[in-house]
Amino acid sequence: MDIQTIAIIGAGTMGNGIAHTAARSGFKVILHDIAESFLDRAVSTIAKNLEREVAKGRITANDKNAVLSRISAVTQNSALSEADFVIEAVIEDIETKLRVFEGMDRIARPDVILASNTSSISITKIASKTKRPDKVIGMHFMNPVPVMPLVEVVRGIATSDETYQMTKELAESLGKTAVEVNDFPGFVSNRVLMPMINEAVYCVMEGVGTAEAIDSVMKLGMNHPMGPLALADLIGLDVCLDIMEVLHSGLGDSKYRPCPLLRKIVDAGHLGRKSGRGFYKY
Numbered sequence: 001m002d003i004q005t006i007a008i009i010g011a012g013t014m015g016n017g018i019a020h021t022a023a024r025s026g027f028k029v030i031l032h033d034i035a036e037s038f039l040d041r042a043v044s045t046i047a048k049n050l051e052r053e054v055a056k057g058r059i060t061a062n063d064k065n066a067v068l069s070r071i072s073a074v075t076q077n078s079a080l081s082e083a084d085f086v087i088e089a090v091i092e093d094i095e096t097k098l099r100v101f102e103g104m105d106r107i108a109r110p111d112v113i114l115a116s117n118t119s120s121i122s123i124t125k126i127a128s129k130t131k132r133p134d135k136v137i138g139m140h141f142m143n144p145v146p147v148m149p150l151v152e153v154v155r156g157i158a159t160s161d162e163t164y165q166m167t168k169e170l171a172e173s174l175g176k177t178a179v180e181v182n183d184f185p186g187f188v189s190n191r192v193l194m195p196m197i198n199e200a201v202y203c204v205m206e207g208v209g210t211a212e213a214i215d216s217v218m219k220l221g222m223n224h225p226m227g228p229l230a231l232a233d234l235i236g237l238d239v240c241l242d243i244m245e246v247l248h249s250g251l252g253d254s255k256y257r258p259c260p261l262l263r264k265i266v267d268a269g270h271l272g273r274k275s276g277r278g279f280y281k282y
């Protein structure tokens, strides 16, 4: 299938990054959210990020305008019927995702692939809510999308080879590298990353080292560009806790239990950068 128009459902952090990347790669984008205010914020974020690229001399002001002109922002579902490929990036809530996929299954043409940017929810389960489970796949972009080269392409139990191949090709035409993984809780990225972050939180709780010391060990000793606790603050401590819960319940192994200090900090409303305080103050 010739993909020209990509629908992106959810215009938050990830949705606006995916829209930016897709429009910048020449695709027409239909960006959908539940309220105009979310769309306005997304479009102005994309414009600001493109402006930065203009300032750095990577694109011209004309390019910026052309990219923006390829994005149409909509709240009505009917506009989504023109999509050749759908990427869902709504909040990480299973009921919301299942509703969105049931709806998209009705609206999108039967040949259209429905991809989810979920960080941890089962692609197999999402697919089971549609009449096209062979055409449902995970397309896990990393934040910030315009910058990060990886797309973890997640195959559900019913995902067909053809769907995988087309998704991989689309990721490549967005300038990304697709890495194939299978659908298990946390996929590969969060299965490996989150237990490391959780262990770093245990080190704080047990007084093994301060947050600064732990981050310095991992930066200077392991060549990580950011320490695990600074990274957790960037991701959002509530998001980290949610993903640990998914690993713990999905894999049923106590080694994935969330650190009690992580729960406590989230209960206090210290969610990291977005709330101004996490392991560090911002």
Ligand SMILES: NC(=O)c1ccc[n+]([C@@H]2O[C@H](COP(=O)([O-])OP(=O)(O)OC[C@H]3O[C@@H](n4cnc5c(N)ncnc54)[C@H](O)[C@@H]3O)[C@@H](O)[C@H]2O)c1
Binding pocket: 009, 010, 011, 012, 013, 014, 015, 032, 033, 034, 035, 038, 089, 090, 091, 092, 093, 096, 100, 117, 118, 119, 120, 140, 141, 142, 143, 235
């Ligand atoms: N933020 C990250 O670092 C990151 C990284 C990789 C993957 N993800 C995944 O990407 C997805 C989106 O995350 P985010 O950080 O962009 O969230 P976000 O909260 O910034 O944005 C979610 C958007 O979805 C919209 N939305 C909610 N219900 C909707 C519906 N029914 N229809 C249309 N829009 C709806 C919200 O209004 C909001 O604008 C999640 O599944 C998350 O796990 C996030």
